[in-house]
Amino acid sequence: MNLDRYAxxxxxxxxxxxxxxxxxxxxxxxxxxKYSRIEAPHDGFESIARDFLRKGGCGLSVTAPFKGEAFRWxxxxxxxxxxxxxxxxxxxxGDSTEGxxxxxxxxLQDFVRLGWKITGRRVLVLGAGGAxxxxxxxxxxxxxVLTVANxxxxxxxxxxxxxxxxxxxxxxxxxxxxxxxxxATSAHLRSTELNVDPHIFSDARCYDLxxxxxxxxxxxxxARRHGATDAQDGLGMLVFQAACAFGLWRGxxxxxxxxxxxxxxx
Ligand code: NAP
Numbered sequence: 001m002n003l004d005r006y007a008x009x010x011x012x013x014x015x016x017x018x019x020x021x022x023x024x025x026x027x028x029x030x031x032x033x034k035y036s037r038i039e040a041p042h043d044g045f046e047s048i049a050r051d052f053l054r055k056g057g058c059g060l061s062v063t064a065p066f067k068g069e070a071f072r073w074x075x076x077x078x079x080x081x082x083x084x085x086x087x088x089x090x091x092x093x094g095d096s097t098e099g100x101x102x103x104x105x106x107x108l109q110d111f112v113r114l115g116w117k118i119t120g121r122r123v124l125v126l127g128a129g130g131a132x133x134x135x136x137x138x139x140x141x142x143x144x145v146l147t148v149a150n151x152x153x154x155x156x157x158x159x160x161x162x163x164x165x166x167x168x169x170x171x172x173x174x175x176x177x178x179x180x181x182x183x184a185t186s187a188h189l190r191s192t193e194l195n196v197d198p199h200i201f202s203d204a205r206c207y208d209l210x211x212x213x214x215x216x217x218x219x220x221x222x223a224r225r226h227g228a229t230d231a232q233d234g235l236g237m238l239v240f241q242a243a244c245a246f247g248l249w250r251g252x253x254x255x256x257x258x259x260x261x262x263x264x265x266x
Contacts (some may be wrong), residue, residue, distance in 0.1 A: 003034040006249065009049060010063030012189060013039045017211075017263065018061050021239055024262065025254035026245045033058075033250075045069050053092045057092070059249045060090040061242070064186050067101075067130030074099035080246060084133035085162065089245035100248055103131055104138030106241025107209075113236055113257070116205055119143035124178045124200060126171065128155035129183035131209055134185065136163050149174045151185075176200055180230075182206045183219045194219065198226040211235035213263050236260055 008018040014037065022035040027222035038060075040048040045066040052060065062070040070098030074090055077099035081087045087099030111118060121144050124133055128150035137246060139146055140163065147167040148158045156168040188210045206223035207259035211234040211255040223231035 003032050004058045005052075006033060006035045006059045007038045007052060008035075008061040008063055009038045009040050009045065010066060011042060011054075011091045013037045013063065015189075015193070016063060016236065017213075017235075018242060020263070021242045021259055022061075022246060024259045025243065026250075026253050028258070029250065029252045031250050032254065040066065041141055049073065053097065058092055059245075061245060062088050062090060064130060064189065064223065066193075067134070067161065071099055072096075076154070077101075080104055080134070080137065083137045085132075086130040088130075088134060088135045088241065089248065091249055096204070097232075100245065101134045101238070102241040102244035102248075103134030104136075105244050106237045106239075107135050107207075107234075108138050108142065109240040109256075110232075110234075110236035111207075113240075114230075114232060116207075116230075118160070118180065121179035122177075123147070123180045123182065123186055124149065124181045124204075126150075126174075126175065126194070126196065127183065128159050128168075129184070129186065133159070134161070135182070136166065138163055141226050142242055144180075147174075147178075171196065176202055178204045180204055181206045181223070183210065188218060198222065201226040201228045201231075204228055206231040207234065209234040209237065211238055213266060235263060239263070 008016050019035045026033050070087035074097045080101040084101050089100040123144045123153045125148045149169050149171045151171045160168050181204045201223040206228040208219040209215045210217045217233050220231045238261045239256045247253050
């Protein structure tokens, strides 16, 4: 039988749990599909994505560092992708591609699951890449007061031009006293250190977009050691944003909580 084919494209991508998640969604909803991983070279996103879809692929999940490039490449995109300039899910219809950004929805749904309120809260976001552009609009729409800190200045300047309501500062100069700290850097993917003043964690709820099935990441560990009131990894966000993409691709809604619990147990 010819199965509908999907894949996650990124670099690196070996760590991605997306194949497991989407195959579980497919089992839950009786959908026949195959989902794989594609590691594209840094200058190879466009040709590899085009090739996969031209050979019959139905859709792609897009992960770091290709979300901005994916937005520029697709034929059309939804409002979240346009607002963020970043695409994390692509669907193909005939010869045409459409890009979506489900990262913000995924994060907000995980905050609801955790019972974390963000309206009126002072939220520090670390990093200024594709994931951050996807979550800023939804966080502002929920009434959080956002500061974004990044290692290099260029991305902060671009972000501030796009979202004038945020404050920005260099990562090395971030002071303490936050209600929430969100790590959206890819430091762990590059096996590099995230150098931040540990005071930022004190009495804050801390959320790492990076994830691991056993609930701990370097950032989560560090936050717990330095006085965070709670610290969580991003597995919930991953599952919720994937459920949203799966719904867009297949027209059926899977049960993300069941999949999240399964991943934690596995
Ligand atoms: P990206 O576009 O490549 O951006 C990476 C960001 O991380 C940049 O701001 C970069 O700063 C910063 N960075 C990298 N290494 C650093 C270090 N050692 N110290 C300080 N900053 C560092 O990546 P992305 O797409 O935004 O993804 C970011 C992370 O979010 C990834 O880990 C990804 O897996 C995760 N993510 C998770 C979910 C989920 O569902 N849980 C969804 C989306 C993304 P410079 O500008 O200075 O280089």
